[in-house]
Amino acid sequence: MQLIEFREEGLFVPQADVYIDPWKPVNKAFITHGHSDHSRSGNKSYVCTHSALPVIKHRLGSHINAKGIEYGEEMSVNGVKFSFYPAGHIIGSAQIRVEYKGEVWVASGDYKTTPDGVSEDFEPIICNTFITESTFGMPVFKWKPQSVVMDEINDWWRSNKEQGRVSVLAAYSLGKAQRIINNVDHSIGKIFTHGAVENVNEVIRRQGVHLHETIRVVQGQKQSMYTGGLVIAPPSAVDSVWSNKFKDFSSGIASGWMAVRGTRRRRSADRGFILSDHADWDELVGTVKATEAERIYVTHGYTDVFSKYLSSIGYYSAVVNTEYTSDELNTVAEDVEEANGIK
Amino acid sequence: MKRFAQLFKLLDYTTKSTAIINALVEYFSSTEDKDKVWAIALFSQKRPKRIVTTALLKEWSADLSELPLWLFEESYQMVGDINETISLIVPKPTKKSDNSLSYWIDVILALKDKEKIVIKDTVLDAWTSQDQDERFLFNKLITGGFKVGISQKSIINALSKVSGIEQSKVTHRLMGKWDPTNITYEELVLMADPTEDLSKPYPFCLVNALDIDCDQLGSPSNWSAERKWDGIRGQLILRSGEYYLWSHGEELVNDKFPELEQLKNKIETDIVIDGEILPFREGKPLNFITLQTRIRRKNVTKKHLLDTPIIIVAFDLLEYGGEDIREKPLIERKILLQEVVKEIDSDRLLLSEEIPFETWEELANERERSREFYSEGIILKHLYSPYKAGLIKGDWRKWQIDPLTINAVMIYAQRGNGRNTKLYTEFTFAVKDGERLMPFTKASYGLKEEELKEINEWVKKNTLERFGPVRSVNPELVFELAFEGIAKSARHKSGVTLRLPRIKQWRKDKPKSEINSLEDLNVLLNEFG
Structure with a gap:
C-alpha cells in the first residue's frame, strides 16, 4: 500500500482516511491553500493552516467544519503523522508532510521558493516521495528577482501617472494582488482595487496581516478620482467592460505566462510583467533536489516534460492526473461573479 | 541594449x-x-x-x-x-x-x-x-533575422517630432543609400544636405482611388488619362553617368533589374523618371505574378532574365538637367519626359501613352477595354498639378476595372495577426472539383466587423478539427471573392494562384451547391491568365 494513493477524489492517505486537496467531496480534507482548485466545497471536514483558514471560510462559507493548525505542528490520525510547512505560494499556503512508520511523503500543493514579503517563506522538506506541481515546468521559465519586477511596475505606473493615465494591472485576486499592493512604491500614488481583490484584502487584514491602504472601486465615482492611480483587478475584469470606466488607461498583466512573447502578444495588454506565485524551472529542479526524495510525482502544469526530465537525471518520476489547474490567467471568473454579485 | x-x-x-x-x-x-x-x-x-x-x-x-x-x-x-x-x-x-x-x-x-x-x-x-x-x-x-513590424512612417513621424525637421525632409534624408556603420545621427537626420548623394530619390506621389463620379472632376480637358499597369512602381535615377532604381518600398533594386543598367550612358543630362517596372514580352505585359517570383529571389539568374524580361514604362519626370522640376505643372513635365525617352531611345524604356478622350463617357468605354491591354484600369492626373510627396487627395486618381469574382465555400479559419489575434480573420476557400472540394485561396479582408463577429461565433460552433491556430470548419458558408488577376501555379494543388484576393461579400443567400467549380477557375485562367 502506498502512503498516498491517487484516487478519483484526490490524493488519498488510506491509513488515515484523509484526502489532500480533493476535487470531489470527502469526509476529511487537508487543504494546502485557499485557491479554488485546491480548496473545494462539499467536504465534511477541513484542516488547513491558521493563516489559510479565514480566506477558505470566506470563500466556502463560515458554516464549514474547518480546523486550523500551526506550521510545524504535528497531528496524528490513526498513526499517520501530518504536519504543514510553508509553501511560499500565498498567505497560509502549505506543503503537507505525511509520515507513517518512518516513511515520509510531501504534497507540495502550489509553491514558490523565493520570499515575496506577504506569504510565509518556503522551506524544503526532506522526504522519500515528493509530490510536486509543475505549472512552469519548462526551462524557458526563469523569473527575475521580485524587486526588479516591482521596479518595472513602478516605472510603468509612474510614466502613466505623468501622462495623466490610470494604470490597470491584472493580477490574481488572492495572492498576487496582495503581493503587488505591499511591494510597489507607495509614494507614486493611490492603489485602487476591484471588488474581488478588496474582498480578499478585508479578510486578510482582519487576520492581522498588514496590507497597504487600498480603495475599493465602486460604481458612480468620478473618473478623475482614478487618474494617476494603480488599479488592481482580476484578469477577466481587465478584459471586460468593467475597465471601461477608467477611460484613459494603460493595461498591464502580472503573470508568469508573460515570459513568452507569443502569450504576451495574444493578450492585448499594453504591458506584461513576469511575476508568478509558482516556482520557475530552476526553483522546481532545485526543490526536487533539496527534498532528497527518490520518487517524484508531478501533478499539474507541464507534467510530461518535467517528469521526463526528472527521469532523465535519475529520479523515479511519474505523472499523476489531478484536477488542479495551471492557468492562472483564466481561473478567476468566480471571483468576479462573487464581486459583482452578492458581496 | x-x-x-x-x-x-x-x-x-x-x-x-x-x-x-x-x-x-x-x-x-x-x-x-x-x-x-x-x-x-x-x-x-x-x-x-x-x-x-x-x-x-x-x-x-x-x-x-x-x-x-x-x-x-x-x-x-x-x-x-x-x-x-x-x-x-x-x-x-x-x-x-x-x-x-x-x-x-x-x-x-x-x-x-x-x-x-x-x-x-x-x-x-x-x-x-x-x-x-x-x-x-x-x-x-x-542570425540576421531582426524584424519589427513598424512602418517607416512612424519612424519618420517620431524623428520629425524629436528634431523639429519637417516630415518630408526626414523622409528624403532617410530614403537614400546610407550605411549605419559610417554615418552619424547628425549627418543622417539633422544635416540639410549631408553628402553628394547621387542615388537619393524623391518621395513618391501616391494614387488615390477614384471615389467620386468623373463628372465631379470638372472638364476632361484638364485631365490626362493613362493605362494603369500592374507592375512595381519604380524611380529611375540617371545622374552623372550612374544608374539607380528605387522601388516604391524605398528599396534600391538595381541588382534585381540589371537589364536597366544599359540605360545609364544613353543620356548626357541628369534625370529622374517615375514609372512602372513591368514584365513585358513581344509588345505586351506579362502576368504580375511572374515578376513576383523574380523579385523575391536574392540573386537574379540568367533564366530569370530570359523568362521574365522587364521594361520600365515612364510616366513622369521629376528632375531634368539636375534641377528638381516637381513644382512644374504635369503638362510641362510630360513634354520634357517625351524628349528624354526619345533621346534615351531604348526598348527597355517606354513612354506611358496617353489615352485621348473628349468626354468622360469616352474614357469610361476605354476603361472597359482595360483587360484587352492587360491593364488594370485608368490613372487620371490633373494636367496642371505639381508632383507631390505621399498620398495627396485630388490630383492623381486611379479608376480601376472591376475585379474578377468567384463564389466559394469557407473550409478553414485561422486567427489573425496583430490586433486580430483574438479573432478568426484568415479564411481558406474552396471550389467544387467533382464531388470533392478544392482549396484554392486564402483571403482575410473585406468583411464588416459585425459579419466577422458572426462568423467567429459560427466557426467556434462548427469546428471539425484543429491544427494549431487553424480550424477546419463545416463547408457551409458561401462567399463571393474578388481578385485582380489569376495565374498558373505549380505550387498550388488547384493549379492557380490569385492576385489580391479578398472577400467581396458573404452570400448568405447562396447554398453550398451553388459555388463555382475548378473548371470555372480554369476558364478564368485561360481568359485572363
Whole structure:
C-alpha cells in the first residue's frame, strides 16, 4: 500500500482516511491553500493552516467544519503523522508532510521558493516521495528577482501617472494582488482595487496581516478620482467592460505566462510583467533536489516534460492526473461573479 | 541594449499608433546618437548580415544550459520562436552590464569571417552579461533575422517630432543609400544636405482611388488619362553617368533589374523618371505574378532574365538637367519626359501613352477595354498639378476595372495577426472539383466587423478539427471573392494562384451547391491568365 494513493477524489492517505486537496467531496480534507482548485466545497471536514483558514471560510462559507493548525505542528490520525510547512505560494499556503512508520511523503500543493514579503517563506522538506506541481515546468521559465519586477511596475505606473493615465494591472485576486499592493512604491500614488481583490484584502487584514491602504472601486465615482492611480483587478475584469470606466488607461498583466512573447502578444495588454506565485524551472529542479526524495510525482502544469526530465537525471518520476489547474490567467471568473454579485 | 529592448517590447505589444510614436520619441530623445542611427537602420530593414546560423546557436545554448536536446525541442514547441527559446533557456546572466545597442552591433560586425570557435566564445560571453530581452535581440541580430513590424512612417513621424525637421525632409534624408556603420545621427537626420548623394530619390506621389463620379472632376480637358499597369512602381535615377532604381518600398533594386543598367550612358543630362517596372514580352505585359517570383529571389539568374524580361514604362519626370522640376505643372513635365525617352531611345524604356478622350463617357468605354491591354484600369492626373510627396487627395486618381469574382465555400479559419489575434480573420476557400472540394485561396479582408463577429461565433460552433491556430470548419458558408488577376501555379494543388484576393461579400443567400467549380477557375485562367 502506498502512503498516498491517487484516487478519483484526490490524493488519498488510506491509513488515515484523509484526502489532500480533493476535487470531489470527502469526509476529511487537508487543504494546502485557499485557491479554488485546491480548496473545494462539499467536504465534511477541513484542516488547513491558521493563516489559510479565514480566506477558505470566506470563500466556502463560515458554516464549514474547518480546523486550523500551526506550521510545524504535528497531528496524528490513526498513526499517520501530518504536519504543514510553508509553501511560499500565498498567505497560509502549505506543503503537507505525511509520515507513517518512518516513511515520509510531501504534497507540495502550489509553491514558490523565493520570499515575496506577504506569504510565509518556503522551506524544503526532506522526504522519500515528493509530490510536486509543475505549472512552469519548462526551462524557458526563469523569473527575475521580485524587486526588479516591482521596479518595472513602478516605472510603468509612474510614466502613466505623468501622462495623466490610470494604470490597470491584472493580477490574481488572492495572492498576487496582495503581493503587488505591499511591494510597489507607495509614494507614486493611490492603489485602487476591484471588488474581488478588496474582498480578499478585508479578510486578510482582519487576520492581522498588514496590507497597504487600498480603495475599493465602486460604481458612480468620478473618473478623475482614478487618474494617476494603480488599479488592481482580476484578469477577466481587465478584459471586460468593467475597465471601461477608467477611460484613459494603460493595461498591464502580472503573470508568469508573460515570459513568452507569443502569450504576451495574444493578450492585448499594453504591458506584461513576469511575476508568478509558482516556482520557475530552476526553483522546481532545485526543490526536487533539496527534498532528497527518490520518487517524484508531478501533478499539474507541464507534467510530461518535467517528469521526463526528472527521469532523465535519475529520479523515479511519474505523472499523476489531478484536477488542479495551471492557468492562472483564466481561473478567476468566480471571483468576479462573487464581486459583482452578492458581496 | 536594455533601452532598445524595452522599446522593441513596447512596439511588439502595442498596435496603437500614438503609443508607438510616443515610445519612439522617448527613445530618440534620450539615447546616444550612435544608437539612434542603428535603431533607425534596424527599423528600415538595414540589419547586419548573418554571422551564425540559428542551428549553431541552438546547439550552444543547449550545451550551456546542460539540457537534453529533446527538452530544447519541447521548449521551442511551446515558445514558437527559436531565438526566443534560446534566449530563455540559457542560464541567467552572471555579470551585470548595460552595453549599448551599437556596442553589441559592433561586437557582431567584428565577427564577420571569423572562425567558428571565436564566434562561439563571443556569443557565450555575451549571454553571460545580457538579460533575456537583450539576448533575444542579440540572437536575432547575429542570425540576421531582426524584424519589427513598424512602418517607416512612424519612424519618420517620431524623428520629425524629436528634431523639429519637417516630415518630408526626414523622409528624403532617410530614403537614400546610407550605411549605419559610417554615418552619424547628425549627418543622417539633422544635416540639410549631408553628402553628394547621387542615388537619393524623391518621395513618391501616391494614387488615390477614384471615389467620386468623373463628372465631379470638372472638364476632361484638364485631365490626362493613362493605362494603369500592374507592375512595381519604380524611380529611375540617371545622374552623372550612374544608374539607380528605387522601388516604391524605398528599396534600391538595381541588382534585381540589371537589364536597366544599359540605360545609364544613353543620356548626357541628369534625370529622374517615375514609372512602372513591368514584365513585358513581344509588345505586351506579362502576368504580375511572374515578376513576383523574380523579385523575391536574392540573386537574379540568367533564366530569370530570359523568362521574365522587364521594361520600365515612364510616366513622369521629376528632375531634368539636375534641377528638381516637381513644382512644374504635369503638362510641362510630360513634354520634357517625351524628349528624354526619345533621346534615351531604348526598348527597355517606354513612354506611358496617353489615352485621348473628349468626354468622360469616352474614357469610361476605354476603361472597359482595360483587360484587352492587360491593364488594370485608368490613372487620371490633373494636367496642371505639381508632383507631390505621399498620398495627396485630388490630383492623381486611379479608376480601376472591376475585379474578377468567384463564389466559394469557407473550409478553414485561422486567427489573425496583430490586433486580430483574438479573432478568426484568415479564411481558406474552396471550389467544387467533382464531388470533392478544392482549396484554392486564402483571403482575410473585406468583411464588416459585425459579419466577422458572426462568423467567429459560427466557426467556434462548427469546428471539425484543429491544427494549431487553424480550424477546419463545416463547408457551409458561401462567399463571393474578388481578385485582380489569376495565374498558373505549380505550387498550388488547384493549379492557380490569385492576385489580391479578398472577400467581396458573404452570400448568405447562396447554398453550398451553388459555388463555382475548378473548371470555372480554369476558364478564368485561360481568359485572363
